[in-house]
Amino acid sequence: MPIKLKAKGTGRPDYTVITYRTTHSAPLYRFLRYTYTAYGTVSLEAGKYYYFIHDLLPFENKDIYISSWTFELDKNVLCWVLFGVYDWRYYILAPIGGGWGYGKVEVLFPIPFKIHVYPDWDLITYFRVFETNTYDLRINITGLIEEITI
Amino acid sequence: MPIKLTPKGTGRPDYTRDVYINVEPVQTFWQRPAQAVVEVDDIPPNSYTEFDLLPKFNFKGGGTLVFGGIDPEEKTHFISAISVTASSNCLIGLELIVKGHKAQYKQGYQKIEIVPQVAIPFDELTVRVYNYGDKNINIIYCHSGYYSTVPVIERLLLQK
Numbered sequence: 001m002p003i004k005l006k007a008k009g010t011g012r013p014d015y016t017v018i019t020y021r022t023t024h025s026a027p028l029y030r031f032l033r034y035t036y037t038a039y040g041t042v043s044l045e046a047g048k049y050y051y052f053i054h055d056l057l058p059f060e061n062k063d064i065y066i067s068s069w070t071f072e073l074d075k076n077v078l079c080w081v082l083f084g085v086y087d088w089r090y091y092i093l094a095p096i097g098g099g100w101g102y103g104k105v106e107v108l109f110p111i112p113f114k115i116h117v118y119p120d121w122d123l124i125t126y127f128r129v130f131e132t133n134t135y136d137l138r139i140n141i142t143g144l145i146e147e148i149t150i
Numbered sequence: 151m152p153i154k155l156t157p158k159g160t161g162r163p164d165y166t167r168d169v170y171i172n173v174e175p176v177q178t179f180w181q182r183p184a185q186a187v188v189e190v191d192d193i194p195p196n197s198y199t200e201f202d203l204l205p206k207f208n209f210k211g212g213g214t215l216v217f218g219g220i221d222p223e224e225k226t227h228f229i230s231a232i233s234v235t236a237s238s239n240c241l242i243g244l245e246l247i248v249k250g251h252k253a254q255y256k257q258g259y260q261k262i263e264i265v266p267q268v269a270i271p272f273d274e275l276t277v278r279v280y281n282y283g284d285k286n287i288n289i290i291y292c293h294s295g296y297y298s299t300v301p302v303i304e305r306l307l308l309q310k
Contacts, residue, residue: 111296
C-alpha cells in the first residue's frame with residue numbers, strides 16, 4: 001500500500017510568513033518619524049555664503065536619525081549646499097553631506113545617519129546661489145527620533 | 151475536461167498579509183556613523199582629481215582642495231551611499247580604487263550616485279573624479295555609512 005504523504009485538509013501552517021523580520025532593522029515602536037521643514041522667501045546675493053540653523057532643542061540628549069536632507073529653490077539656479085552639525089562650544093562645523101545642483105540638492109542616507117544631540121549642537125545648512133534674486137527656499141529634513149533609549 | 155489545479159476551499163491560508171514590513175533600517179548598538187566630505191575646486195577639463203580617503207585622508211592633486219576629511223580615520227568604513235556632484239552640467243566620472251585596482255567606475259552628468267544594496271566595507275579607498283567637460287569644474291564628494299565598534303580580530307574570535 002502506498003504511504004500517504006499528505007492527507008487532505010492537513011499540512012503544517014506556514015508560520016515563516018508571520019515571523020517578525022527585524023534582523024538588521026528596527027521596528028518602529030522605538031521611533032517616531034519626523035519631518036523638519038524650513039521655508040520662506042529670501043533675497044540672496046550671487047556667490048555669498050548663507051547659513052540656516054535648525055534648532056535641535058526639542059531633541060537634546062536624544063538620538064536622531066536623518067534619512068534625507070533636501071535644499072530646494074523655486075528657480076533652476078546653480079547652488080552649492082553643505083549640510084552639517086555645528087558645535088557652538090568650539091565653533092566647529094562637521095560636514096555630513098552636500099553638493100552642487102541646479103535648483104535642488106538632495107542628500108539621501110539609505111541607513112539613516114545617527115546623531116546624538118549634545119546640548120551645544122545644531123544642524124546647519126550652508127548654501128550659496130550664483131544668481132542674485134529673490135527665491136522661495138525650502139529645506140526639508142526627514143528622519144526618525146528615538147523615543148525609547150535601550 | 152480541464153484539470154483543476156487548486157480544489158475549491160482547500161490550501162493554506164494566506165498569512166503573508168500579516169507580515170510586518172514597516173521597518174526602517176537603523177544602526178545597531180555596535181555601529182557608529184562614518185562619513186567623508188571632500189570639496190575640490192578648479193579641476194581642469196579632461197583631467198581628474200585624486201585623493202585617498204582610507205585609512206587616512208590625503209589629497210593627491212588635480213584642482214584645489216577646499217576642505218576634506220574622513221570621520222573616523224583608520225577604521226573600516228561600511229559605505230552605504232556615495233555621491234559626487236559638479237558645478238556644471240557636464241560629463242563626470244567617479245572611480246573607486248582599492249589597493250591600486252579599479253573597484254568601481256561610473257559616469258554621469260553633474261551628479262553620480264552609488265547606492266549599493268548592502269553596505270560595502272572599505273579598509274583602503276582612493277577616489278578619482280574625472281572632468282570630461284570643456285571647462286573647469288568644482289566638485290563635492292561625500293559618502294556615508296557606518297563603522298563597527300567591535301575590532302575585527304574580536305569578531306573573528308567570536309565566530310569560533
